[in-house]
Amino acid sequence: MDQSDVGNDIEKILLTSEDLGKKLDEMAARIDEDYAGRDLLLVGVLKGAVMVMADLSRRLHHPIAMDWMAVSSYGSGTKSSGVVRILKDLDTDLTGRNVLIVEDIIDSGLTLSWLVSNLRSRGPASVEIASMLRKPDAAQADVEVKYLGYDIPNEFVVGFGLDYAENYRNLPFVATLAPHVYGG
Numbered sequence: 464m465d466q467s468d469v470g471n472d473i474e475k476i477l478l479t480s481e482d483l484g485k486k487l488d489e490m491a492a493r494i495d496e497d498y499a500g501r502d503l504l505l506v507g508v509l510k511g512a513v514m515v516m517a518d519l520s521r522r523l524h525h526p527i528a529m530d531w532m533a534v535s536s537y538g539s540g541t542k543s544s545g546v547v548r549i550l551k552d553l554d555t556d557l558t559g560r561n562v563l564i565v566e567d568i569i570d571s572g573l574t575l576s577w578l579v580s581n582l583r584s585r586g587p588a589s590v591e592i593a594s595m596l597r598k599p600d601a602a603q604a605d606v607e608v609k610y611l612g613y614d615i616p617n618e619f620v621v622g623f624g625l626d627y628a629e630n631y632r633n634l635p636f637v638a639t640l641a642p643h644v645y646g647g
């Protein structure tokens with residue numbers, strides 16, 4: 464893709480880099496406080512959570528371990544298939560660990576509700592969720608998120624790790640795309 468075209472592809476910026484940074488500061492402060500004196504393993508969900516993981520973990524003063532999983536319920540389009548597949552599993556034994564799942568977005572909630580029960584079955588001391596975004600109007604499964612950035616409208620968004628057909632993940636803000644991107 465020609466990067467000079469990206470500006471034309473953006474319809475509306477929902478959250479600026481400053482908005483995201485402010486929430487990351489708040490989340491990191493709460494996590495530092497809540498996990499004081501306790502072991503903490505951050506589990507990032509590839510690929511979308513890369514930006515949240517990088518920016519959140521660098522704000523933490525708490526010593527952490529980090530691992531990654533790739534699970535997917537999305538193809539190249541914009542709708543959840545509801546079928547979750549493990550594309551890459553953790554390298555870490557979760558027995559007795561305090562796990563904090565780091566995500567970019569909770570949309571239908573199907574991915575995280577599946578992931579939480581999958582990780583809980585591995586004998587951790589605790590499993591909690593930190594997600595930068597959530598779409599309350601899209602919920603199809605109950606997901607208890609302990610650290611949340613922003614609730615957003617039920618629109619497909621890109622940026623800050625979120626892609627459309629693998630593009631736009633590197634945008635430093637969260638935005639909707641112009642209809643022409645989808646061939647509209």
Ligand SMILES: O=P(O)(O)OC[C@H]1O[C@H](OP(=O)(O)OP(=O)(O)O)[C@H](O)[C@@H]1O
Nearest residue numbers: 509510511536537569570571572573574
């Ligand atoms: O709440 P849900 O409707 O299940 O949607 C949320 C999931 O969708 C996105 O991942 P995606 O499957 O697009 O993969 P990616 O992170 O590699 O882009 C996002 O990172 C979440 O994991």
Ligand SMILES: Nc1nc2[nH]cnc2c(=O)[nH]1
Nearest residue numbers: 570618619620621625626
């Ligand atoms: N890029 C992107 N991926 C998602 N996965 C679940 N919801 C979304 C969304 O709004 N945008």
